[in-house]
Amino acid sequence: MSIDPLASALEIARRVRAGEWSAVEVARASLEAAARVDPVLGAFAALTPERALAQASAVDAAVARGEDPGPLAGVPLPIKELTEVEGLPFEAGSAALVGNVGVRTAAVAQRLFDAGSVTIGMTSAPEFGFPAYTEPAGRLPAVTPWDTRRGAGGSSGGAAAAVASGVVAIAHASDGGGSIRIPASACGVVGHKASRGLVSVLPTGVPGPGLVSEGVITRTVADTALGLDVLAPGNGFGDALASGPGRLRIGVSTTPVISDTAAVHPACTDAVATVAGWLAELGHEMVEAPRAFAAERWAAFDAVWTTGAASIPLPPEVEDELTPMTSWLRVRGRQVSGVAYARALAAIQLLEWEVAQAWAGLDAVLTPTLASPPAFVGAIRNDSDPAADFAAQIDHTPWTSVANLTGRPSISLPLVRAGLEGVELPIGVMLTGRLGHDAVLLQVAGQVEAAHPWPLVAPGGRLDAQAT
Incomplete structure (x- = not known):
């Protein structure tokens, strides 16, 4: 039995359901790949072979009985370590929680399990998912397999690294300020943040202020639609890809939004110009997009973000084990009064309306994902000055949180590559895109992917050579 290591999640599930591939053999191949490259990659907080092989055996047994195991039948699909799974490590990227084990399974993880996926492990994240880099204390940083000197981004850095290296075709991820799209850009994969409320976290979680969206990171738009159909059933995103998006009016901007100090690298502006030209060739109307809002309006996000950090229930004795960034956020969050928090939520709601007015008539807005290429490990992190660290993160990611504040769907695509420093x-x-129009966003993403396909994994050889 020959298993294609570059097979999509759709292809793996199809072949497993047809009895052409064994889910157990697919799981073993993925686990072996993870064990081989992870000493360099830092993608996994934990590998879970026993659970994976048990799940895969159950899938194979269902196929043997003539049953359909589900749309993700036998597909290796790791869970981000910020998401609780009963019986698996649940450390949230924090040295303060080493040894913690999940006591229940989050609803989003359960949907993936029920669809027949195979949990090969928990992917690495920074402490509680706050930074835009994945450098958890006491563990390897997650790096991009395109250049292992550079970070995989955050907070779904481990998920993106696992996909980009070919270990898996799809991985669970989440995005509260860019945490799917930032690592997708750094690792050259597809990262979609769903519209607010599309993917429910109930009953095991609550949506809170609505900034965080659960989703997946993949190598193809079709696999993203597959994952979204499992997480938000009944929407038919996969079926929607069979149709084109029609002629869209797409705004273009390379002006940073949440920062007035961000320096945008020429490779990033050039990438937008290139893709804007491709979209025009596909028949879309390309126009200049106004800036979504002034940078100072982002303060509402800051107040809600820091309050979220302060509200994490932790015993007092572990506070000293937190990273300086997390401690700094928690201190600031405790200074936000209830009235200030309420005002911040109201400001976010007003901002959503104002952006809708500014971008009225636009079906989508094209920007860089990041202001610069993948950052070197440690280049952004600054434990001695968390405020400077936070400011550097903002300058590196001056567009991503716009979609979180406004609830809009947003997708990072690996359409362009640049040669830098050899x-x-x-x-x-x-x-x-527009709120609730995830299908249209996926359709145009699929359209440009078909016209200008990208490498399914990072260039071969470099990572394997360093791992041996």
């Missing part, structure tokens, strides 16, 4: 690197571009 290394080819992925340069993500981002399309942000």
Whole structure:
């Protein structure tokens, strides 16, 4: 039995359901790949072979009985370590929670399990998912397999690295300020943040202020639609890809939004110009997009973000084990009064309306995903000055949180690559759509993918050579 290591999630599930591939053999191949490259990659907080092989055996047994195991039948699909799974490590990227084990399974993880997926492990994340880099204390940083000196981004850095290296075709991820799209750009894969409320976290979680969206990171738009159909059933995103998006009016901007100090790298502006030209060739109307809002309006996000950090229930004795960034966020969050928090939520709601007015008539807006190519490990992190660290993160990611504040769907696509310092690197571009119009966003993403396909994994050889 020959298993294609570059097979899509759709292809794996089809072949497993047809009895052409054994889910157990697919799981073993994925686990072996993870064990081989992870000493360099830092993608996994934990590998879970026993659970994976048990799940895969159950899938094979269902196929043997003539039953359909589900749309993700036998597909290796790791869970981000910020998401609780009963009986698996649940450390949330924090040294303060080493040894913690999940006591229940989050609803989003359960949907993936029920669809027949195979949990090969928990992917690495930074402490509680706050930073835009994945450098958890006491563990390897997650790096991009395109250049292992550079970080995989955050907070779904481990998920993106696992997909980009070919270990898996799809991985669970989440996005509260860019945490799917940032690593998707750094690792050259597809990262979609769903519209607010599309993917429910109930009953095991609550949506809170609505900034965080659960989703997946994949190598193809079709696999993203597959994952979204499992997480938000009944919407038919996969079926929607069979149709084109029609002629769209797409705004274009390379002006940073949440920062007045961000320096945008020429490779990022060039990537947007290239993709804008491709979209025009596909028949879309390309126009200049106004800036979504002034940078100072982002303060509402800051107040809600820091309050979220402060509200994490932790015993007092572990506070000293937190990273300086998390401690700094928690201190600031405790200074936000209830009235200030309420005002911040109201400001976010007003901002959503104002952006809708500014972008009225636009079906999507094209921007860079990041202001610069993948950052070197440690280049952004600054434990001695968390405020400077936070400011550097903002300058590196001056567009992504716009979609979180407004609830809009947004997708980073690995359409462009650039040679920098003798290394080819992925340069993500981002399309942000209209609230609730995820299908249209996926359709145009699929359309440009078909016209300008990208490498399914990072260039071969470099990672394997360092792992041996």
